[in-house]
Amino acid sequence: MNDPELTGTWTALDPTAPQRRRIDARVRGWLDANAISLAGEWFRLLKINPIARLGFAIVAAALVLLATPLSWMALAAM
Amino acid sequence: MIATAAMACTLSGEWTLASLFKALSTRFGGDSAALEEDAILRLVDAARTGDRAAGQRLYRQHVDHVFRTVRGMLRSDVDAEEVTQDAMLTVLTSLHRYSPRPGTRFVAWVTTIAVNTARRRFRRRRPTLFDPNDLPRIVDDAADPERDADGTRQRSALLSALARLDEREREIISLRYGSELDATEIARVLALEPANVRKILERARVRLGASIEALLSPDGEVL
Numbered sequence: 411m412n413d414p415e416l417t418g419t420w421t422a423l424d425p426t427a428p429q430r431r432r433i434d435a436r437v438r439g440w441l442d443a444n445a446i447s448l449a450g451e452w453f454r455l456l457k458i459n460p461i462a463r464l465g466f467a468i469v470a471a472a473l474v475l476l477a478t479p480l481s482w483m484a485l486a487a488m
Numbered sequence: 489m490i491a492t493a494a495m496a497c498t499l500s501g502e503w504t505l506a507s508l509f510k511a512l513s514t515r516f517g518g519d520s521a522a523l524e525e526d527a528i529l530r531l532v533d534a535a536r537t538g539d540r541a542a543g544q545r546l547y548r549q550h551v552d553h554v555f556r557t558v559r560g561m562l563r564s565d566v567d568a569e570e571v572t573q574d575a576m577l578t579v580l581t582s583l584h585r586y587s588p589r590p591g592t593r594f595v596a597w598v599t600t601i602a603v604n605t606a607r608r609r610f611r612r613r614r615p616t617l618f619d620p621n622d623l624p625r626i627v628d629d630a631a632d633p634e635r636d637a638d639g640t641r642q643r644s645a646l647l648s649a650l651a652r653l654d655e656r657e658r659e660i661i662s663l664r665y666g667s668e669l670d671a672t673e674i675a676r677v678l679a680l681e682p683a684n685v686r687k688i689l690e691r692a693r694v695r696l697g698a699s700i701e702a703l704l705s706p707d708g709e710v711l
Contacts, residue, residue, distance in 0.1 A: 411693075411696075411697030411700060411701065412697075413693075415697075416665050416693065416696070416697065417665050417668065419642060419646055419665075419700065420556055420560070420646070420665040420666055421556070422639055422642040422643040422646055423555070423556040423559040423560060423643065423646065423647075423666065424552050424555065424556050425551075425552060425555045425556075425565075425568075425569070425572075429555070429565060429569055430551070430552070430555075432569060433551060433555070433569055433572050433573045433576070434551075436573045437547070437573050437576050437577055437580070440577055441577070441580065
C-alpha cells in the first residue's frame, strides 16, 4: 500500500457521529462551566473559601481605614 | 456536525439566520474542509483574543485528526474519546502558549498535546499504551450501525495490523497518517532524529500495508 492509500485507510478510524457528539458535548460543557467572569470568580472564591473570605474582609477593612488619612495627607500636601 | 452547531445555537438561545447558515455549511463540509496554515494561524490569533467562533473553528479543524491519531495508538474507542476530549480542552485553553515555529504547522503542536495526553493518562494505568499481543476490541466497532460493512472491515483490518507493530512504530505511523505530519514534524513531536523517523516509518509502512492486504484478502482473518 502506498502513502495515499494508507491515508485513505486511516479515515476508517474517524469518530462516528455519536462519538463525535459525545466529545463535542463534553468539551463544550467544560468550557461553558469554566467561562466565568472575573467578578464571578471572586464571588465564587468568597462563597467556597471562608479563609479567603476572611482575608478579603481584612484587606477591605484596612483599605477603608487607610484611605481616609491617606486622602487627608494627600490633600494637605497639595 | 449539524447537531453540534445546532446545539451551540440552542445553548446561546439565539436561532438567527446566520446560525442556521453556519449549521448548514458545517453539515455540507464548509467548515470541515482543511484550512491553509495562514488561515489556521489567523484563527489562533482571533481565539486568543476571546473570539469563540474562531475557537470553535479551530476545534472542528482538529478534533477528528486528534481522534484518528490517538485511536491508532490506543486500545479502544472509549480511551480515544477520553484522550481526544482532554487534548482538545488543553489545546483550547493553552493557545496563549503556542508560538509558531518555522517548518512546523499548528497541527504538530496539537498532536504533541494529544500524544502527551495519551501517554500521561494511560501509562499510569498500564505499562504500555497498547499490548501487542492483545487484539483490539473490534466487536463493538463492527456492531456500530454508523459504519457500513466495508468501513467496518477496513477498520478491523487496520486495527489488527496496528496491533502487530511495536509501540514506537505505532506512534510514528499514527502521526503520519492520522495527523498527516511529515517526518520532520514527527521527529519534533516525539523528540527523535528525522532520519530515524524516516527509517522506522518506511519499515512500519511496509509491514502495515502487507498486514492490511493479508487481512483483507479472501482467506484473511477479517471477514
